[in-house]
Amino acid sequence: MTKVTKAVIAAAGFGTRFLPQTKAMPKEMLPLVDKPIIQYIVEDLVAAGIKDIIIVGSSNKRAIEDHFDMPSQDLLANLKAGGPSKQPYIEQIEKIANLANFVYIRQKGPYGTATPIMNAAHLIGNEPFIYSFADDLTVATPNSFQQMVALYEEYQGGILPCIQISDDRDYKRYGIIGGEQVRQDVIKMDSVIEKPGKDAAPSNFASVGGYLFTPGVFSYLENGLKNLPEGKEFYVTDSIIEPMLKDGKAFYGCAIQNSKRYDTGDKLEYIKTVIDFALKDPDMSGEILEFIRTKNR
Numbered sequence: 001m002t003k004v005t006k007a008v009i010a011a012a013g014f015g016t017r018f019l020p021q022t023k024a025m026p027k028e029m030l031p032l033v034d035k036p037i038i039q040y041i042v043e044d045l046v047a048a049g050i051k052d053i054i055i056v057g058s059s060n061k062r063a064i065e066d067h068f069d070m071p072s073q074d075l076l077a078n079l080k081a082g083g084p085s086k087q088p089y090i091e092q093i094e095k096i097a098n099l100a101n102f103v104y105i106r107q108k109g110p111y112g113t114a115t116p117i118m119n120a121a122h123l124i125g126n127e128p129f130i131y132s133f134a135d136d137l138t139v140a141t142p143n144s145f146q147q148m149v150a151l152y153e154e155y156q157g158g159i160l161p162c163i164q165i166s167d168d169r170d171y172k173r174y175g176i177i178g179g180e181q182v183r184q185d186v187i188k189m190d191s192v193i194e195k196p197g198k199d200a201a202p203s204n205f206a207s208v209g210g211y212l213f214t215p216g217v218f219s220y221l222e223n224g225l226k227n228l229p230e231g232k233e234f235y236v237t238d239s240i241i242e243p244m245l246k247d248g249k250a251f252y253g254c255a256i257q258n259s260k261r262y263d264t265g266d267k268l269e270y271i272k273t274v275i276d277f278a279l280k281d282p283d284m285s286g287e288i289l290e291f292i293r294t295k296n297r
Helices: 037-048 062-067 074-083 084-097 113-124 144-155 168-172 217-227 237-247 269-281 283-297
Strands: 006-010 050-056 101-106 129-133 135-138 157-166 173-184 184-194 206-209 212-213 251-255 259-263
Touching: 006 037, 006 113, 037 050, 037 062, 037 129, 037 135, 037 144, 037 212, 050 113, 062 101, 062 168, 074 084, 101 113, 113 129, 129 144, 135 144, 144 157, 144 251, 157 184, 157 237, 173 251, 184 206, 184 237, 206 251, 217 237, 237 251, 259 269, 259 283, 269 283
Parallel strands: 006 050, 006 129, 050 101, 157 251
Antiparallel strands: 129 212, 135 259, 157 206, 157 212, 173 184, 173 206, 184 251
């Protein structure tokens, strides 16, 4: 079976909810303590065995390319002038550039989640790949991509990462997976229903973004684009998942274990994420916690 070594990251959004901050800086570069959001995604992909990462962006995403490039000579000279105490920073930023083979392309085509895959198709070829969003972060042990790859190798089908929901409101926030439950954390899919409400939901498995696809998706993409009605958005669920399920292709919804999901595309949730990450940092957690306590007095 072909190993999963390629990934596509969708990073073309404008981040309008974070304006004016994102007028000049990509939302994917918003920091979580001392690393941008997208770096956490990349590091998890690399830990899952990914070698080639295709970032599908837009004209205002140059900062992402610069971040994963080798450091400039000016920055290196400045750090070297600081003496031995700055050496760890040099090692750290050089390591970032060597995490993976990075390819950057600009998004072209209709609005929707299927377009970045279409743009990257010529770079993927006849291989399985992971498709992820640059602001959708799940912290898990093993990480979510490692769990997805392990399940792909076990079941040899497409994988949709999920969370198991219990709040009634969440059934109107997520796409819900339907199908045969083959074990406690895995459903062999026969449907995905967008925001059905609890009464109409076929399970409590909520799809949370990101996919592991087998190579067969590209013919469905081409057909979906060809038959896309005027003005309709080009979505993964409509153009890939549903027609492949109809044709009997195997997809599995997997509940990511030992996990916590962060929605960093929302301002309030982003702030909560920063606080949570800061509280996990041993160098600052104590002072951050004390600061929060003083605010509650």
